[in-house]
Amino acid sequence: MIAEKTLIENLKQKDTQAKAFEVLINTYKERLYWHIRRIVLDHNDTDDVLQNTFIKVFRNIDGFKGNSKLYSWMYRIATNEALSFLKAKSRKLGVSNDELQERMANNLQADVYFEGDEIQLQLQKAIALLPEKQKLVFNMKYFEELKYEEISEILETSVGGLKATYHLAVKKIEASLKQEQ
Amino acid sequence: MSEKSKNSGFRTPKGYFEHFTDDLLDKMSKETSGLPKKDGLKVPEGYFDNLDKKILKKVTEKESKVIRLKSYKKYFLAAASVAAILILVLSIQERGQSSFTFDDLARTDIENYLEENELGLSSYELAEVLLTEELEVNDILNSELDDENIIDYLEDNIDDIDELNLEIDE
Numbered sequence: 378m379i380a381e382k383t384l385i386e387n388l389k390q391k392d393t394q395a396k397a398f399e400v401l402i403n404t405y406k407e408r409l410y411w412h413i414r415r416i417v418l419d420h421n422d423t424d425d426v427l428q429n430t431f432i433k434v435f436r437n438i439d440g441f442k443g444n445s446k447l448y449s450w451m452y453r454i455a456t457n458e459a460l461s462f463l464k465a466k467s468r469k470l471g472v473s474n475d476e477l478q479e480r481m482a483n484n485l486q487a488d489v490y491f492e493g494d495e496i497q498l499q500l501q502k503a504i505a506l507l508p509e510k511q512k513l514v515f516n517m518k519y520f521e522e523l524k525y526e527e528i529s530e531i532l533e534t535s536v537g538g539l540k541a542t543y544h545l546a547v548k549k550i551e552a553s554l555k556q557e558q
Numbered sequence: 559m560s561e562k563s564k565n566s567g568f569r570t571p572k573g574y575f576e577h578f579t580d581d582l583l584d585k586m587s588k589e590t591s592g593l594p595k596k597d598g599l600k601v602p603e604g605y606f607d608n609l610d611k612k613i614l615k616k617v618t619e620k621e622s623k624v625i626r627l628k629s630y631k632k633y634f635l636a637a638a639s640v641a642a643i644l645i646l647v648l649s650i651q652e653r654g655q656s657s658f659t660f661d662d663l664a665r666t667d668i669e670n671y672l673e674e675n676e677l678g679l680s681s682y683e684l685a686e687v688l689l690t691e692e693l694e695v696n697d698i699l700n701s702e703l704d705d706e707n708i709i710d711y712l713e714d715n716i717d718d719i720d721e722l723n724l725e726i727d728e
Contacts, residue, residue: 395614402610410606414599424605431613440717493598500594520597540583550593
């Protein structure tokens, strides 16, 4: 993998831009895909949001000043894109965000790209009930296995706050699962 | 802070209280007993294989036909208003009710209508049909903004203010 600084420089120069962008996509596509997928759940929606995320990254790379790491800047864009997508979707369907989350989790059962067992389905339903911030932190820590320091940079929250948020999320999920059993 | 309790003679290990919060939060956040480690989500076979080519193609396609807008949201309402005016004018003319004009509609009614009804236009579609040169920012805002406020806002929120090619009267 080429150094981040070189990659950013190449992304900003017209003659090296296309190749560098290809490298950028190939480096981050899977990580960002799973990050978005766990927010929007549906594969096709994820594909749309992921492509829009990369397009936004490409369009705004000139303005990237390097105050944060490239991956956290991209994760931030992906998170915002995914959340905006869900807001637009709930508006379009005329339902509240909470209702949409519940529907999305229920739809998993019939989703060909979900192969989870009953407990994994219950887990997704429990995650769907969490407030937005807890959901993001739980997914990023538990499934994506990001470090608190990384999550802190992406979500611009203190590490201490994140640990407490994660703990709360886990307790709520455990309680939901127990209730289901 | 003294590490020795006042009367009892009990002591705590050095730095105990300094690390207490972090240690406790660490311990709490590691407790995930009984939760499945996998989420069951899967991806279509070969999905990632040509993703880079697909996105690059999309970027070059859009680059060539779309005017770049840093923020299109503020134009959304205006574009939607233009569309609403056209629809209203046409439908009014058709019914021959000349006594009822667009001015009779409360601004909030129009806003509510636009809020609640998805127009189904993407930002790119809006960018293509919207004549932005005829729009003033104050046309679509409830309160007047002065230049100084706008420049301050842009400086804080736009990545590269020079890219906007602003003409500022000193």
